[in-house]
Amino acid sequence: xxxxxxxxxxxxxxxxxxxxxxxxxxxxxxxxxxxxxxxxxxxxxxxxxxxxxxxxxxxxxxxxxxxxxxxxxxxxxxxxxxxxxxxxx
Amino acid sequence: xxxxxxxxxxxxxxxxxxxxxxxxxxxxxxxxxxxxxxxxxxxxxxxxxxxxxxxxxxxxxxxxxxxxxxxxxxxxxxxxxxxxxxxxxxxxxxxxxxxxxxxxxxxxxxxxxxxxxxxxxxxxxxxxxxxxxxxxxxxxxxxxxxxxxxxxxxxxxxxxxxxxxxxxxxxxxxxxxxxxxxxxxxxxxxxxxxxxxxxxxxxxxxxxxxxxxxxxxxxxxxxxxxxxxxxxxxxxxxxxxxxxxxxxxxxxxxxxxxxxxxxxxxxxxxxxxxxxxxxxxxxxxxxxxxxxxxxxxxxxxxxxxxxxxxxxxxxxxxxxxxxxxxxxxxxxxxxxxxxxxxxxxxxxxxxxxxxxxxxxxxxxxxxxxxxxxxxxxxxxxxxxxxxxxxxxxxxxxxxxxxxxxxxxxxxxxx
Numbered sequence: 158x159x160x161x162x163x164x165x166x167x168x169x170x171x172x173x174x175x176x177x178x179x180x181x182x183x184x185x186x187x188x189x190x191x192x193x194x195x196x197x198x199x200x201x202x203x204x205x206x207x208x209x210x211x212x213x214x215x216x217x218x219x220x221x222x223x224x225x226x227x228x229x230x231x232x233x234x235x236x237x238x239x240x241x242x243x244x245x246x
Numbered sequence: 247x248x249x250x251x252x253x254x255x256x257x258x259x260x261x262x263x264x265x266x267x268x269x270x271x272x273x274x275x276x277x278x279x280x281x282x283x284x285x286x287x288x289x290x291x292x293x294x295x296x297x298x299x300x301x302x303x304x305x306x307x308x309x310x311x312x313x314x315x316x317x318x319x320x321x322x323x324x325x326x327x328x329x330x331x332x333x334x335x336x337x338x339x340x341x342x343x344x345x346x347x348x349x350x351x352x353x354x355x356x357x358x359x360x361x362x363x364x365x366x367x368x369x370x371x372x373x374x375x376x377x378x379x380x381x382x383x384x385x386x387x388x389x390x391x392x393x394x395x396x397x398x399x400x401x402x403x404x405x406x407x408x409x410x411x412x413x414x415x416x417x418x419x420x421x422x423x424x425x426x427x428x429x430x431x432x433x434x435x436x437x438x439x440x441x442x443x444x445x446x447x448x449x450x451x452x453x454x455x456x457x458x459x460x461x462x463x464x465x466x467x468x469x470x471x472x473x474x475x476x477x478x479x480x481x482x483x484x485x486x487x488x489x490x491x492x493x494x495x496x497x498x499x500x501x502x503x504x505x506x507x508x509x510x511x512x513x514x515x516x517x518x519x520x521x522x523x524x525x526x527x528x529x530x531x532x533x534x535x536x537x538x539x540x541x542x543x544x545x546x547x548x549x550x551x552x553x554x555x556x557x558x559x560x561x562x563x564x565x566x567x568x569x570x571x572x573x574x575x576x577x578x579x580x581x582x583x584x585x586x587x588x589x590x591x592x593x594x595x596x597x598x599x600x601x602x603x604x605x606x607x608x609x610x611x612x613x614x615x616x617x618x619x620x621x622x623x624x625x626x627x628x629x630x631x632x633x634x635x636x637x638x639x640x641x642x643x644x645x646x647x648x649x650x651x652x653x654x655x656x657x658x659x660x
Contacts (some may be wrong), residue, residue: 175288176295183298195365204319205358211292212371219367 166192167240168180178239179207180195187229194222203229251400255340258397259283262342262390267380270394271341276300280338286378294324294344302411303328303339311399313391320355322379325391325408327398337509340398345380345387352376354472355518358395367456430453433627436485437605443486443528444493446536446549447556475520476511483507486531494542503530527655547572548586552580552594562622565591600636603629609647614641 161171167180182201183188189212191199199206213219225240227233233240262268269284277296283289296303299316307328317323324343329336346352359372388405388625395403487504491497507527514520522634539549554571555563568591569576583591599621606617633641 168526173290176297179292179295180297193365195367197365197368205355206362208293208320208355208375209359209362209364209368209372211289212375213368214292215286215289215375216371218368219371 166226167226167236169220169223170239170241173239175211178236179210181235181239183234185227187227187231187232189228189232189236190226192224192226193219195219248558250609251398254397254400258393266345266382266386266390267378268342268387268390273339273341275304275337277303277339286375289375290344290378293379294318294322296324296339296341299411306409306411310409311395311401312403312409312605313395314409314411315388315391316411317347321352323347323384323387325387325394327391330398338393342390343380343387345382346376347382347384347387349487352381352517357472357630395650438602439528440485440489441601441605442556443532443535444491444585445552445556446493446532446539447553448532448536449553449557472514472516472520476514479520479524479527480508483511483527486528490531490535494538495531495534499534500531503534526629544586545582547574548583551583552587554594555598559595559602560621564594583614596632599623599638600633603633603641604637604644608648614645617641 175198177199184229185202189201191206192195193213197209198208199212201210201242202205223234227236262270263283268288271284271291271339272280273284273296277300279287279291282291294316303314303326307330311328311330315323316326322344324341324345325488326342327340328338355376359369363597364372365372373616385405388408391408392405395401403533416519483504487500490500490503507523507530510523511520514523522641536549540546544552551568551572554568563612565576565580569579572579574582585593587594589597603617603621606612606620607614609650612620614629615626618626621629623629623632630640633639637644
């Protein structure tokens with residue numbers, strides 16, 4: 158986990174239940190963003206961009222290099238179980 | 247489950263897959279996946295997360311057996327059947343889909359994706375997913391729903407008995423003070439534009455641009471931005487048609503025009519097309535009103551003079567300036583204007599200013615003093631007395647009557 162200019166940056170755990178993750182994103186108070194190494198930035202609260210994220214889950218390489226960024230640190234409570242903490246890298 | 251039922255379900259799933267690439271899913275009572283014949287189950291399953299519908303589906307199937315259709319904002323839909331055994335709900339939900347319900351949905355998604363400028367890697371993944379989904383008409387999809395229901399329950403049903411869970415758009419937040427002011431500003435700008443159509447003022451472009459600047463599409467709704475803009479334009483066509491009738495165009499002609507433009511709007515394939523139709527449509531209505539007024543016995547010079555007043559109502563106008571625009575002497579213009587319109591130049595100018603003031607008073611960004619100054623009145627009290635003489639009420643009373651009273655002034659301080 159790291160606090161950067163973009164917000165709280167974290168990686169998704171392997172074999173995460175994406176459906177449960179997206180349900181948890183709905184519960185977050187702030188924005189939740191999906192960044193890829195290829196320069197994509199998706200707002201996971203948008204229906205269209207969630208569609209794109211769902212398609213991206215089919216590409217292991219993209220997912221492995223991606224970051225989840227939270228606008229509100231407090232949303233870690235809701236998403237923590239899906240995200241890797243620093244020591245787990 | 248009996249052998250016959252298992253065979254029927256299996257046979258139906260093969261049929262749906264071969265016939266229209268429709269995937270079938272089995273979900274448990276908590277809407278978790280048990281199985282599917284979708285080759286890309288993990289990804290496609292995410293496109294239509296079913297868990298969020300758990301309570302509503304349970305409630306609907308407690309009420310009755312008929313299939314339930316769920317659609318979402320992107321134009322994807324699924325049909326769900328659940329069998330009842332001896333009065334109790336089965337623990338398995340049978341789901342068919344997801345499928346896009348028409349070509350517009352995929353086209354709009356593609357347009358929106360192009361605007362996103364996704365990386366090559368993501369775009370390729372998204373394209374593969376879209377290609378792997380069925381594109382089917384609602385009626386065909388519903389027929390498969392009838393078959394699924396028969397295969398699972400052994401009971402006949404009709405599409406008229408289907409229940410529907412539509413996607414829930416988040417309730418629009420109550421507009422805040424600044425949003426309310428903006429809405430009134432938009433309303434005022436729209437009304438001013440329609441007034442120009444009604445008066446046949448050919449140079450309406452500036453007002454039109456103001457309306458466009460104040461308008462915005464809230465968020466991606468059903469069918470996406472193209473559909474939403476088409477709907478707005480159809481409404482505008484109808485309003486413009488009424489304004490043209492008020493301006494002297496025959497109702498039959500205005501109705502025909504409106505129908506023709508609505509057909510064109512429906513045929514538009516992108517937002518650029520719509521913009522072009524919009525400009526042409528407004529110009530057409532205005533021109534026809536202009537022509538109708540010319541035929542009504544008002545000379546082109548007096549019509550030009552009226553247009554000039556309407557366009558410049560927000561500043562001080564003199565008879566001398568107006569006379570110069572039509573190359574008449576001041577005296578000749580005043581006499582001719584009175585003869586053709588039945589009112590004096592100064593009365594026409596003041597009426598135009600009051601009409602403009604009525605619209606500006608709905609915009610809480612402007613104080614009465616600012617409005618008086620912007621319309622070229624020498625003082626707020628002069629404006630007040632002219633306004634009262636024409637409308638029978640003070641500017642403040644007019645504001646209060648139109649819901650822009652004290653509360654809104656409080657808003658302004660926020």
